[in-house]
Amino acid sequence: MFLIDRILFVAGLLLLLSILSSKFSTRVGVPVLVLFLALGMLAGSEGIGGIAFENYGLAHAIGTAALALILFDGGLRTPFASVRLAWRPSASLATLGVLITSLITGLAAAVLLDLPWLHGMLLGSIVGSTDAAAIFAVLRSGGISLSRRLASILEIESGSNDPMAIFLTVGLIELVLGQANFGAGLLVLFLQQMLIGAVVGLAVGKLATLCVNHINLASAGLYPILATAAGLLAYGSAASLGGSGFLSVYLAGMLIGNSRIVLKRGIFLFHDGLAWLGQIAMFVMLGLLSFPSQLFEVAVPALGVATVLILVARPAAVFASLLPFRMPTREVTFVAWGGLKGAVPITLATFPLLLGVEGAMMMFNVVFFVVVVSALVQGWSLPACARWLGLERPPASEPPVSLEISSLRHVEGDIVDYFVGLDSRAAHRSVRDLPLPDDVVIAMITRGQHIVMPRGHTIIEPGDHVIVVLTPQNRHFVDRVFAPHLPGQSEDMPLESEFPLRGSVTMKTIRDLYCPDLDIPIEWTIDETIRRRLNSDPISLGSTLRTKDLAFHVREMDRDGRITRVGMVVCPRSSEKSPPDSSQSSESTPDSADAGPMAASAATTTSTPDESASTETETEARHESSPHRTPDASGND
Numbered sequence: 346m347f348l349i350d351r352i353l354f355v356a357g358l359l360l361l362l363s364i365l366s367s368k369f370s371t372r373v374g375v376p377v378l379v380l381f382l383a384l385g386m387l388a389g390s391e392g393i394g395g396i397a398f399e400n401y402g403l404a405h406a407i408g409t410a411a412l413a414l415i416l417f418d419g420g421l422r423t424p425f426a427s428v429r430l431a432w433r434p435s436a437s438l439a440t441l442g443v444l445i446t447s448l449i450t451g452l453a454a455a456v457l458l459d460l461p462w463l464h465g466m467l468l469g470s471i472v473g474s475t476d477a478a479a480i481f482a483v484l485r486s487g488g489i490s491l492s493r494r495l496a497s498i499l500e501i502e503s504g505s506n507d508p509m510a511i512f513l514t515v516g517l518i519e520l521v522l523g524q525a526n527f528g529a530g531l532l533v534l535f536l537q538q539m540l541i542g543a544v545v546g547l548a549v550g551k552l553a554t555l556c557v558n559h560i561n562l563a564s565a566g567l568y569p570i571l572a573t574a575a576g577l578l579a580y581g582s583a584a585s586l587g588g589s590g591f592l593s594v595y596l597a598g599m600l601i602g603n604s605r606i607v608l609k610r611g612i613f614l615f616h617d618g619l620a621w622l623g624q625i626a627m628f629v630m631l632g633l634l635s636f637p638s639q640l641f642e643v644a645v646p647a648l649g650v651a652t653v654l655i656l657v658a659r660p661a662a663v664f665a666s667l668l669p670f671r672m673p674t675r676e677v678t679f680v681a682w683g684g685l686k687g688a689v690p691i692t693l694a695t696f697p698l699l700l701g702v703e704g705a706m707m708m709f710n711v712v713f714f715v716v717v718v719s720a721l722v723q724g725w726s727l728p729a730c731a732r733w734l735g736l737e738r739p740p741a742s743e744p745p746v747s748l749e750i751s752s753l754r755h756v757e758g759d760i761v762d763y764f765v766g767l768d769s770r771a772a773h774r775s776v777r778d779l780p781l782p783d784d785v786v787i788a789m790i791t792r793g794q795h796i797v798m799p800r801g802h803t804i805i806e807p808g809d810h811v812i813v814v815l816t817p818q819n820r821h822f823v824d825r826v827f828a829p830h831l832p833g834q835s836e837d838m839p840l841e842s843e844f845p846l847r848g849s850v851t852m853k854t855i856r857d858l859y860c861p862d863l864d865i866p867i868e869w870t871i872d873e874t875i876r877r878r879l880n881s882d883p884i885s886l887g888s889t890l891r892t893k894d895l896a897f898h899v900r901e902m903d904r905d906g907r908i909t910r911v912g913m914v915v916c917p918r919s920s921e922k923s924p925p926d927s928s929q930s931s932e933s934t935p936d937s938a939d940a941g942p943m944a945a946s947a948a949t950t951t952s953t954p955d956e957s958a959s960t961e962t963e964t965e966a967r968h969e970s971s972p973h974r975t976p977d978a979s980g981n982d
Contacts, residue, residue, distance in 0.1 A: 355388075355396070359384065359385075359388060359625075359629055360622075360625060362384055363380075363381055363384060363625040363629060364625075366380040366381070366384060367380070376479070376483060376720050376721070376724030376725060377624075378479055378624065378628050378687060378688075378720055378724070379717070379720045379721055379724065379725075381624065381625055381628035381629050381632065382628050382629075382631060382632040382635075382717065382720070383632065384629055384632060385628065385629040385630060385631060385632015385633045385634075385635075386632040386633075386635055386637060387632075388629070388632070388633060389632060389633045389634075389635065389636075390636070391636055391637050391638060392637075396633055398630070398633040398634055399634070401634070401695045401698045401699060402695075402699060404630055404631065404634050404692075404695055405692060405695040405696075405699065407626060407627065407630050408627050408630070408631070408688055408691070408692035408695075409590075409692065410623075411622075411623035411624070411626050411627035411688070412477070412591065412623070412627065412688060412689065412692065413576065413577065413580045413590065413591065413594050414573075414576070414616070414619045414620060414622075414623040415477060415620045415623045415624060415627075416477055416504055416507075416591055416594050416595045416598065417573075417576035417579075417580075417594045417595070417597065417598040417616065418598065418616040418617060418619065418620035419477055419500065419504050419595060419598065419620075420504065420594070420595040420596060420597065420598025420599035420600075420601075420602060421572075421598040421599070421601060421602035421612070421613060421616055422602060422613070423497075423500060423501065423504070423598075423599050423602065424602075424603060425599075425603045426493075427493060427494075427496075427497035427500070427501065428497070428501060428599070430493065430494045430497050431494055431497035431498040431501050432501065433670065434498050434502075434666070434667055434670050434672070435497070435498050435501035435502040435505060436505070437666040437667065437669070437670075438475075438498070438502040438506065438662075438663065438666045438667070438680070439501075439502050439505045439506035439508075439509060440506075440509050441662070441665065441666045442502070442506070442662040442663060442665075442666040443473045443474050443506050443509040443510055443513070443662070444473075444509065444513070444662075445658070445661060445662035445665055445666070446469070446472075446473040446474075446654070446658045446659055446661075446662040446684070447466065447469040447470040447472075447473035447510075447513055448466070448469065449469070449653065449657060449658035449661060449662070450468070450469035450472060450473065450650065450653060450654045450658045451465045451466035451467070451468060451469025451470065452465060452466075452469070453465075453469075453649070453650055453653035453654075453657075453658070454468040454469055454650050454711070457646040457649045457650055457653075458643075458646050458650070458707070458711065460704065463517060463520055463521050464521060464702075464703075464704060464708070466517055467514065467517040467518065467521060467697065467702070467708070468650075468708050468711060468712065469658075470510060470513035470514045470517055470693075471510070471514055471690050471693045471694050471696075471708070471712055472650075472654060472686055472690045472712055472715050472716075473509075473510050473513065474503075474506045474507055474509065474510035474689055474690070475499070475502055475503040475506055475683075475684045475685060475686070476503060476685055476686050476687030476688060476689045476690065477500075477503040477504050477507070477595075477687075477689070479503075479685040479686065479687030479688075479720060479724065480499055480500060480503040480683070480685055480687075483685060483724050483727055490737060490738045491731060491736055491737065491738060492736070492738060495676055495679065495680070495736065498680060499680060499683050503685075504595045505592060505595065507589065507591040507592065507689060508535075508538040508539050508542060508589035508591065508592050509535070510689065510690075510693060511538065511589060511591070511693070512531075512534055512535040512538050514693050514696055515534065515696070516531045516534055516535075518696060518697060518700055518702060521702055521703075522700065522701075522702065537587050537588060538587075538588055538589040538592070539588075539589065539592065540588070541583055541586050541587055541588025541589070541593075542583045542588040542589030542590065542591070542592035542593040542596070543588075543592060543593070543596060544588075545579060545582050545583040545586065545588055545593045546579050546583065546592060546593035546594065546595065546596030546597045546600075547596055547597070547600060549575055549578055549579040549582065549593070549597045550575070550579065550596060550597035550598070550599070550600025550601050551600060552575075553571075553572065553575035553597065553600075553601055554600065554601055554604040554606055556571065556575075557571060557572065557601070557606045557607055557612075558605075558606055558607055565608055565611065568607060568608045568611065568612060569608075569611055569612045569615035569616065570615075572601060572612045572615075572616070573615075573616070573619065575597060575601065576594050576597055576598060577594075579593045579594045579596075579597035580593055580594040605817075627688045627692075628687075628688060631688060631691045631692075631713070634691075635710075635713050636710075639706075639710050640710055640713060640714050642710070643707060643710050643711050643714060644714060646711070647710070647711040647714035647715060647718075648714070648718065650711060650715055651714065651715045651718040651719065654686075654715060654719070655684075655718075655719060655722065655723065659681055659682075659684040660678075660681040663677060663680050663681040663684070664677060664681065667680065675734040675735065675736060676734075676736065678734060679730060679731060679734055679736055682723060682726075682727065682730050683723070683727060683730075684719075684723070685719055685720060685723050685724055685727075686715060686716045686719040686720065687716060687719075687720065690712050690715070690716055691709075691712060691713055691716055693712075694708060694709045694712040694713070695709070697709070758814065758815070758816055758817070759814070759815055759816070759817055759820060760788070760812065760813070760814055761812070761813050761815060761820070761823070762810055762811075762812050762813075763810070763811045763812075763813060763827040764809075764810055765805055765806070765807055765808065765809045765810070765811060765827060766807060766829055767807045768829040769807065769827055769828065769829055770825070770826055770827065770828060770829070770857060770858050771805050771811070771826050771827045772805060772806065772807045773804065773805070773806070773807075774804070774805055775801065775802055775803060775804050775805070776799050776800065776801055776802070776803045776805065777801035777802065778851075778854060779805075779826055779854075780826065780846050780847070780850045780854050780855065780858060780859075781823065781826065782819060782844065782845035782846060782847075783845070783847075783910070784815070784816055784819070784845070785813060785814070785815045785816075785819055785823055786813070786814045786815075787799045787811055787812070787813055788812045788813065788814050789811075789812045790803065790805065790809050790810070790811050790812070791809065791810040791812070792806065792808070792809050792810075793808075797809075811827065819844065819845075822844040822859075825858060825859060826858055843898065843912040843913065843914050844912065844913045844914070845900065845910060845911070845912055845913075846871060846910070846911055846912075846913050847871075847909065847910060848870065848871050848872035848907065848908035848909050848910060848911055849870050849871070849872065849909075850870065850871050851867065851868065851869065851870050851871075852865045852866065852867045852868070852869050852870070852871070852874060853867035853868065855871070855895070855913075859895070859913075859915070860894050860895055860915075862893065862894060863892070863894070863895070864892065864893065865878075865892065871897060871908065871911055872907055872908040872909075874890065874897070875888070875890045875897060875899065875908055875911070876908075878890050884899060884902075884906070884908070885899070885902075886899055886900065886901070886902065887899060891916070893916075894915065894916055895913060895914065895915060895916060896913070896914040896916050897911045897912070897913055897914075898911060898912040898913075898914065899911055900912050
């Protein structure tokens with residue numbers, strides 16, 4: 346039996362056990378990453394497996410590659426809307442927050458472990474950042490449903506704070522080894538990491554999007570691999586130029602994920618699997634790398650460091666970093682408790698080992714112990730903390746069917762799965778009463794485990810999933826039809842955009858769905874309204890009726906002179922200087938993001954069929970255990 350045969354057998358066995366442990370994790374509430382670590386420790390040299398693994402260079406390489414794939418997948422699933430909501434507080438946490446956390450934890454480590462203060466600061470910088478893999482795993486697969494802004498703050502912070510942690514770690518190692526001095530050199534290192542990482546990531550992401558849409562590959566299976574190549578290229582290019590590869594790969598993924606690309610759903614599913622594989626490989630390997638007997642030797646001081654980190658350093662850093670944003674205290678408290686540590690600190694702890702820093706092995710064991718405590722205490726209690734603070738939201742319903750169109754080239758069209766909530770504007774209405782244009786088609790309605798073929802008289806009920814085929818330019822108006830009707834909700838309709846409607850639509854429907862201040866009798870149709878209001882003028886194509894908020898342009902008439910189609914335009918009010926800035930209003934009201942149209946829809950968007958497209962409709966029970974839930978998993982424009 347060759348060595349590779351044994352390696353493949355052990356790897357397959359560890360993967361299988363890791364997947365089975367994830368089922369156990371969801372039942373008992375233990376963070377799945379802790380189970381992966383425990384599995385690695387059990388398989389290690391001091392466990393029942395007896396696998397001897399002390400190659401820190403290989404561990405660093407595997408951890409870096411796995412984290413790059415996890416961050417790329419995280420970027421793919423981070424919509425720009427979330428970035429607009431959360432980039433300022435996230436940026437503050439990713440820079441000032443990491444610095445404060447590292448300073449306080451470093452001072453505590455120097456005292457508790459009797460280390461020189463530079464070595465203490467080094468240990469503090471290693472554990473100063475929030476781990477992306479841990480946050481993504483807990484938030485996206487741990488059963489926690491938060492407001493979009495709060496979840497985005499934690500996810501974007503964890504995806505973007507690695508450059509600060511790496512800068513502090515590398516800078517302090519150089520200081521410890523006498524290879525650098527305090528001053529401008531450290532500042533240049535930080536700016537170099539951030540700027541090069543950002544520029545390379547955005548450039549590679551843009552080029553990758555163009556390449557995916559125009560390369561016209563013969564096999565659909567090559568497109569996900571092409572996207573993976575782009576992510577690896579983003580990391581490698583930035584790191585080779587002296588920038589942050591982690592920031593670069595995250596931004597590249599974000600740019601690709603927010604673009605309209607070929608086979609988007611397939612690319613997302615492929616990287617979902619890669620991210621899981623990366624998490625399993627990284628945490629099992631780090632478990633193999635540990636020695637439980639050495640962990641017990643540092644348990645008491647390491648527990649003290651973990652206590653200061655969790656209860657003092659992280660809360661102080663979060664409250665100081667978020668003070669300018671006037672967030673509610675309960676949200677700030679949750680962010681403070683959500684500073685999970687994971688693979689990044691353990692990977693950074695291999696730097697001193699590789700570079701020969703004095704006391705590096707002891708630091709590695711302390712960091713490992715701190716990570717285990719953080720994952721157990723914070724990861725296990727995070728759902729309970731969200732409920733205790735009143736921040737948990739009802740989880741969005743998963744569609745019982747998936748409908749996908751596979752096309753090997755980019756075409757303009759979306760398929761959207763709208764979930765109809767109790768407060769949806771479309772609830773209890775018949776299909777024929779929905780003000781949808783002729784080029785918008787309701788393809789299918791799923792009710793429970795049954796498919797309802799839509800007819801004009803079909804009533805849409807709360808709990809339904811309505812699958813709609815539409816063109817991108819009509820997306821916002823159709824979102825509005827299925828959005829929740831919330832008292833006091835801002836009317837964020839796109840100004841000066843024409844939406845085609847049938848002339849038979851009633852003013853009651855217009856009032857309910859688009860314009861609550863309409864001053865026209867609700868029983869009139871659009872056709873009747875235009876005729877009554879323009880009774881002194883001949884009506885022809887192009888005739889226009891203007892109200893306080895709306896304008897109706899006649900676009901089609903039948904032979905009898907009846908108006909069959911109009912273009913409705915939302916007009917800006919005279920008091921408005923400019924269209925409202927949705928990103929600013931969302932920032933000032935933390936929960937506003939959850940009151941928008943997409944709060945009622947789980948959108949699944951793909952290319953529409955053409956002569957080169959094949960339509961695949963799959964009806965399947967949703968028993969997936971994906972760590973990522975993304976409403977925009979196949980195209981949020």
